[in-house]
Amino acid sequence: MSERALVIERLNKIFTTPNERVVALREIDLQVKQGEFITVIGPSGCGKSTLLKIVAGLDVEYDGKVELNGQQIKGPSLEKGFIFQEPRLFPWLTVEKNIAGDQSLKDPKVRGKVHELIRLVKLEGFEKAYPKELSGGMAQRVSIARALLRKPDILLLDEPFGALDAFTRSHMQEVLLNIWETNKTTMIFVTHDLDEAVFLGQRVVIMNPRPGHIKSVLPIELSFPRKRSSLAFQEMRRTVLNEFEKVEEESYTVGAGI
């Protein structure tokens, strides 16, 4: 747990559109250890998705140092998995083919791994179903299985459970923690939900908008499995909430000035 997997130093990102210049990220510094679970929260528009896309290699037009295992990030690669807010399945492929992607299911090794993942996300019986036959939660589970098949070192999740109901969401959180514990995957998990951030993260990164920057990083020193009803959890949640509210106040005052 000592090795630093991801090192971000003085990361700046500016979007230039014909009529304005948006500073999406300013002077971001963040170091993530191998196997660490980081959650990121912050008001809408503070650059959370932008940050994840840069780490994923989907956006390479940035300034600063962003290194994964000592290598500057220059594009997507198989070590980096990404789970989007919406499942983004290929509607013309069945569940198992969506998970396999451009790997062939005829290969018994691929087939075995795909079916193991289908069991992991509890979708047995749906191997041959098309995405239109799945509920939102089921589709999102397929997209998680798809990301896991490539055994990424680091998994980037952009509000992956945002569209799910409370019941499915808590089930998915358990599934994700399970995967994290078995595979030791480094996780960076963006969410709007404070409860989720505290429940999952070993550290919570709080971001602030205009321009997007990191306001504070709070360690959550609670052992897993965590219990939402426990006093310690409630306490932790309150601490993070306090910090978060400060951010919101600031962002509203800035907002009011515009």
Place this chain on the structure above:
Amino acid sequence: MTVEISEKLSEPQKKKINWLNVTYPWIVPIVIVIAWQLVGSLGFVEEHILPTPSKILTTFGTLLGNGELFYHLTVSGQRVLLGFALGVGVGVLLGVMTGFSRLAQEVIDPSLQMLRTVPLLALIPLFILWFGVGEFGKVFMISIGAFFPVYVNFFLGIRLVDQKLIEVSEILQFSFWGKLTKVIIPSALPNILLGIRLALGTSWLVLVVGEMMGTSAGIGYMIQDARAYAQTDIVFVGLVMFALLGKCSDSLVYAIERKSLKWRDTFKG
């Protein structure tokens, strides 16, 4: 894991053939044919204006028997196939080029769009001047007719691919081939098939026009020739042939469409 969600797919329902549904499309044509036969048999209309279905059927038998129909059919078939293949081939090529490359789009597309606005049939005099009334001119006309729908729809199909899915294929590091076969082609398929169906339609149309303006074989010629001798029954045989061929080729593409697009979740009426 504390939460268990059990979801199982229910047994797929056995497909039952509903005979009522199969017969529905035939009701209107059958009623019309019966009425038509009656009108002719009872002497309301003269035969050289509207021959009865039974008369048309006999003529059909005769033409089939002496090999004349088959001869015209092969000639027409060859023209359509050649022209269609040529048009579709070039259409796919240019459509894919402009679809993938902005540069190609900016160089090629404006000129093609301009050409597209010229009504194809207005080019006939020019084609006769250039190529005479030989085979080449006809095949070329057909291929132009087939080209535009294919070109436009391939281009559109590629440009309508969801950027979000392209992003997924980049994250998952698909090879170029994987990207093409798992993302771009399936996504563009509805447009591709639409383009091909439209191209088939125009091919038949241009064929008939081409065959009516000077040739010595083909179904279109057969019709034109029969008109000169007031053999209305032969005209009808020709028309029925066109209807059958058009319908068959269209149904073929439609069948492919239904089979390959079953993943789609669209309004089915």
